[in-house]
Amino acid sequence: MAHRFFRLPRRWRLVAAATAAAALGAGVLVTTTTGDHDPRRPPASPARQVTPPPAERLVSGSEYMTLRSPSDEPLDSLPIPTFEVLPDGSIREIPLGLPAGSALAAARAMPDGRMLALASRDLMPGVQRPDGPFVEGVAFPLIVLGMDGAVVSDVDIRVVGEHVRLVAATATEAVLLRTDPLRGKPTRLVGRDLATGAERPLWTTGLDVTAGDATRDRVVVARLDAQGGCRLEAAAVNISVPACQHVTDLDIAPDGRFAAVVYQRSGHENALRLRILDLGTGEVYGDEALKPQDPCVSCVVTAHGAGYLGMAWSDGTTLRVAQLDPLPLRFDPARVLTDIAERVHLTTRAVPG
Numbered sequence: 118m119a120h121r122f123f124r125l126p127r128r129w130r131l132v133a134a135a136t137a138a139a140a141l142g143a144g145v146l147v148t149t150t151t152g153d154h155d156p157r158r159p160p161a162s163p164a165r166q167v168t169p170p171p172a173e174r175l176v177s178g179s180e181y182m183t184l185r186s187p188s189d190e191p192l193d194s195l196p197i198p199t200f201e202v203l204p205d206g207s208i209r210e211i212p213l214g215l216p217a218g219s220a221l222a223a224a225r226a227m228p229d230g231r232m233l234a235l236a237s238r239d240l241m242p243g244v245q246r247p248d249g250p251f252v253e254g255v256a257f258p259l260i261v262l263g264m265d266g267a268v269v270s271d272v273d274i275r276v277v278g279e280h281v282r283l284v285a286a287t288a289t290e291a292v293l294l295r296t297d298p299l300r301g302k303p304t305r306l307v308g309r310d311l312a313t314g315a316e317r318p319l320w321t322t323g324l325d326v327t328a329g330d331a332t333r334d335r336v337v338v339a340r341l342d343a344q345g346g347c348r349l350e351a352a353a354v355n356i357s358v359p360a361c362q363h364v365t366d367l368d369i370a371p372d373g374r375f376a377a378v379v380y381q382r383s384g385h386e387n388a389l390r391l392r393i394l395d396l397g398t399g400e401v402y403g404d405e406a407l408k409p410q411d412p413c414v415s416c417v418v419t420a421h422g423a424g425y426l427g428m429a430w431s432d433g434t435t436l437r438v439a440q441l442d443p444l445p446l447r448f449d450p451a452r453v454l455t456d457i458a459e460r461v462h463l464t465t466r467a468v469p470g
Contacts, residue, residue, distance in 0.1 A: 172371040173429035174226040175202040175439055176211065197453050199224045199232075202426060202439040206463040210454060212266030218242065219258060225286035231269065232262045233291055233311075235283035238273075250278050250299060257281055259291055261311060272314060284329045292319070292331045294338075306331070306338055320351060328367040335373035337396065339364035339380075347380060349396075356399045358392060365389065365425075369396070372433040375468055379407070379425065389425055391438065393468055402468050408440050426461070436466045 177200060199211045199221070211232060215221060219236040227233055241254030257275035262268055274281060278297055285292035290308040293316070306320040306329050319331060325341040337351040339358075347361035358364070358380060366379040378392045393403040407425060426439040442460035 169432075171204055171429060171431040171437070172433075173368075173431070175427050175429035175437055176200075176224055176226045176232075177202060177426040177439065197457070200454060200457070201226070202437075202461060202463060204431065204437065204463075206461060208454065208458045208461060213262055214266040214268060215260065215262075216258075216268065216271060219260070222257075223283040225283060225291075227261075227286045228288045230264045232266075233283065233286040234260045234262060235274075235281070235291075236260060250280060250297075259283070259309070259311075270311070274309065285331050287331070287333065292329070294326060294329050296326070304338075306336060322350065328364045330367045330369045330376075332369050332371060332373050335369055335396065337367065337369055337376060339367050339378065346383070349376065349378070349394075351396075354396050356394065356396070366428065368428050368430065368436075370430045370433050370436075374433060375402070375436075377428055377430075377436050377466075379428065391428075391466075393436065393466060403466060407438070408462065431465070434468045434470045436468070438464050438466070440464075 199213050200208045201211055202208050211224070213221065213224065213232060213234060215234065215236060216238075219238050222235045222237060224232055224234045236258050238256040238258055239254065240256055244254065246252060246254070255275065256273040258271050259274045260268060260272075261270045274293070276295070276297075278300060280296045280298070282294040283291060284294050284306070287308075289312070290310055293307050293309055295305045295307060296302075303321045304323065304326040305318060306322075306326075307316040308319050308331065309316045319336045320329070320338055322338055322340055326338050327340065327347070329336070329338040331337075335351065337349055337354055339347055339349055341363075342348040342357065345359075347358040347364050349356045349358065349367075358378060360383050361380045362383045363381045364378055365381060366377075368377045370376070374396060376394055376396050378394070379389055380392065382388050382390050389407045391403070391405055391407055392401060394401045424441045424443075426441055428436060428438045430436055440462045441457060442462065
C-alpha cells in the first residue's frame with residue numbers, strides 16, 4: 118500500500134520565540150512551524166541540504182479520536198488513520214493492515230521502519246456480556262506490521278484480569294505496562310521479546326503509574342506521589358514534578374540523559390504543561406504551558422488530552438511537539454487527514470547539550 122502524504126503550505130515561518138525561551142529557562146530555544154501561505158505567490162525553492170532523519174518518529178493516532186463541543190460534551194467518534202507528523206510539519210498516513218475485528222489501542226514506530234500495534238479483538242462478536250478485566254472472549258493482540266502495512270506477526274498478550282498498555286518499542290522488544298488493580302498486584306513495566314514472547318521485568322512499583330518509557334540503557338516511570346504531585350522513578354532516578362495531577366506522556370531522549378514530561382497541572386484539568394529535565398541531576402531546563410485549546414469550537418481529544426498529538430526527540434537535545442488546532446464542527450471523514458494537516462502546529466525545543 119502506498120503512503121499518502123498530506124502537506125501543509127510550503128512556505129514556513131520559523132519563529133525564535135524569545136519570550137517563550139525566557140519562560141522555559143536558561144538556554145532553551147523554541148521554534149515554531151506554522152502555515153503562512155499566499156496562494157498567489159509561488160513557494161520559494163528550498164535550499165539543497167542533507168538533513169539526518171530524526172532519532173524518533175512522531176506517530177499519532179488510534180482508531181478513534183473524540184470530537185468535543187465547547188461545553189465539553191462528546192459530539193462524535195472520529196475514525197482516522199494512524200499518521201506521522203514529519204519534521205517539516207506535514208503529515209503522512211501510516212498504513213496499518215490490521216486483521217478484521219481488531220480495534221487499535223496504540224501504535225509505536227520501530228527503529229527499522231516497521232510499526233508495532235496493540236489492539237483489542239472481540240472473539241465472541243454479537244454476544245452480550247459484562248465488560249471489565251475478566252470479560253470472556255476478548256484478545257489483546259500485539260501486532261508487528263511491515264513498512265507496507267502488512268502483518269508480520271499477531272500474538273495475543275492478554276492476561277485475564279490485567280490491563281496492558283504499549284508504551285514504547287525498541288528494535289527487538291515491546292515495552293508494556295501491566296496493571297492488576299482489582300487483585301492489588303504491583304504495576305510492572307516489562308520488555309516483551311518480539312521473537313520469543315518472553316517478558317523480562319524492567320521496573321515494578323505501586324499501582325498509580327500513569328506513564329513510562331524505555332530506551333536501550335534507561336527505564337523511567339511516572340507515578341503519583343503520596344505527598345502530592347508526581348514523581349519520576351527508576352534506577353538512580355527519583356525526581357519530583359510538583360503541582361502535577363497526572364503525567365499524560367513521557368519521552369526519554371535517545372541517549373537517556375533528558376526526559377520530556379507532559380502533565381496536567383493540579384486544579385487545571387484542561388491545561389497541559391511540558392517539562393524538560395536532566396534525569397541524572399534533576400535540573401529543569403524548561404516548564405511551560407502548552408498551547409491551550411480553551412474555549413474550543415471543536416476539540417480533538419486524544420489519549421493525552423485536548424489538541425495534544427505527541428512528541429519525539431530529533432536527537433539527544435532537540436524535542437519536537439505536535440499540537441492540533443480545533444477542527445470544524447462539521448467535518449468530512451473523507452478529508453479528515455487534510456483537515457488535520459491544515460491545523461497541525463509543530464514546535465521544537467533545543468536543550469543545551
